Amino acid sequence: MSLAAFQAEHLPLVEAELLHFLTEQTSEKELLEAMSYSVKAGGKRIRPLFLLAVVAGFHHELTTGVYQTAAALEMIHTYSLIHDDLPAMDDDDLRRGKPTNHVVYGEGLAILAGDGLLTEAFHLLSRAQLNGEEKLLLLQLLAEKAGAKGMVAGQVADIKGEGQQLDLAALAGIHQRKTGDLLTFALVAGGILACQTPAVLTTLEVFSHHVGLAFQIRDDLLDVLATTEELGKTAGQDAEAGKNTYPALLGVTGAKAALDRELTGAKAQLAILAEEYNFAPELLQELLAKFEM
């Protein structure tokens, strides 16, 4: 099955689980509206897609519990976007071509919509149709990757680093936590849901580190190279905000080379999974191809 067909078949089921749960679990109309607005704002669902592609690659059934785990992950990602866009943080007015949450609903409700999505992500996962042991493992991993040494720490480090000259290692450390850790969850959770061994989970984690960095380098490059219209958010903002980016540190050519290196590293891990663990790599290969520039 092609990636496009896979996406078309499975991503709507993730979104359905997500919106069904939110609708059922929210007692204030405005809160539901604000949360749903950002959920529906047309993201690429790259994290759920990685998770599902791993589960499917191991020839494991895409159960309701799998969709629910992917939905919880997307809720965490969505909350982080809402909070990151706030005036006190990145102060973004546009996201995916639409006004950001606080522009539409005001800052107070935007903060609460983020808090609601974050809390309901753990709620959904805690009630997912999975066995108890699996659920606890996934809850621990999600909280770790989204928490104070994961995504939240990455955002703190990012804010702190603004206007300072960082070296490559410091920049990578920020991105691994800020965007990489949720990708790591996506890939490792896929392995957990497909009942894989610790050795496989480790390979998936190494794979995710390459993908996470590739993702961020590409994002930085797009901010430099694309127009606002193509990007769906205001272009050229990173440089304006004095942000540390790969193109700023390495130049555009250097950043493209770094991107290639990470993609090559990712493919090497994928080859191990395919050769040693009966993993069907086609979907992930197609996904990686989209990162090339």
Add this chain to the structure above:
Amino acid sequence: MSLAAFQAEHLPLVEAELLHFLTEQTSEKELLEAMSYSVKAGGKRIRPLFLLAVVAGFHHELTTGVYQTAAALEMIHTYSLIHDDLPAMDDDDLRRGKPTNHVVYGEGLAILAGDGLLTEAFHLLSRAQLNGEEKLLLLQLLAEKAGAKGMVAGQVADIKGEGQQLDLAALAGIHQRKTGDLLTFALVAGGILACQTPAVLTTLEVFSHHVGLAFQIRDDLLDVLATTEELGKTAGQDAEAGKNTYPALLGVTGAKAALDRELTGAKAQLAILAEEYNFAPELLQELLAKFEM
């Protein structure tokens, strides 16, 4: 054992679990500082205290897992205070006699400190020294009570209701979710940790509804009657902000009568627990006595 002795013996162990976990799980110094600042800001730890008093009242051991559950609850409470105090919300500069989190650390870091505490609360609970079944039950309950039909919804309804004239039922509906639901968690979690039956958990829930309302009415009354110095936060702010409060709706005398009614209701549930379920009610009785005005 008196309440004072009980507190002095057990609350430090809750705080120790909390700070130990945060320190271990945070990779950015500033983030740890901002989170710890609000945790240490000298709250009364009323929620952990209720939880521990229930467990002890059922003659059940106060294990590490019990302290960890109480710590997770206090982390959720602390995050909610940080976010509620933000300029986009209640815009409070003082809390417990100290500058609020965003006054000290800036809005961006305050939002992230809240996000970190919220996420790490679920993290701590998911790794607590409890059996798996108990943990999942507690995780589900905590997420439900803190989430989009619980505390977060209550805060949305509170913001929405500002400047509008609400009736008593609407006001109670806001407070049940905004402050009552976490108290409900405290009391029902105590019952779960003490291995009690569904019938007992229901009694604890009814008890918690009375206590939650009493707590809020008392808080409203204090805002009218106390000075800023006595209160540790700016007094008279509710009226200024056009907030719906019990004294505004019922007058001071009426609000005091409502407080008495809720305390009487709470005592009735406590009597049931003592008579029918071998519960030692002394600690909770002493706690309730503190609510009287």
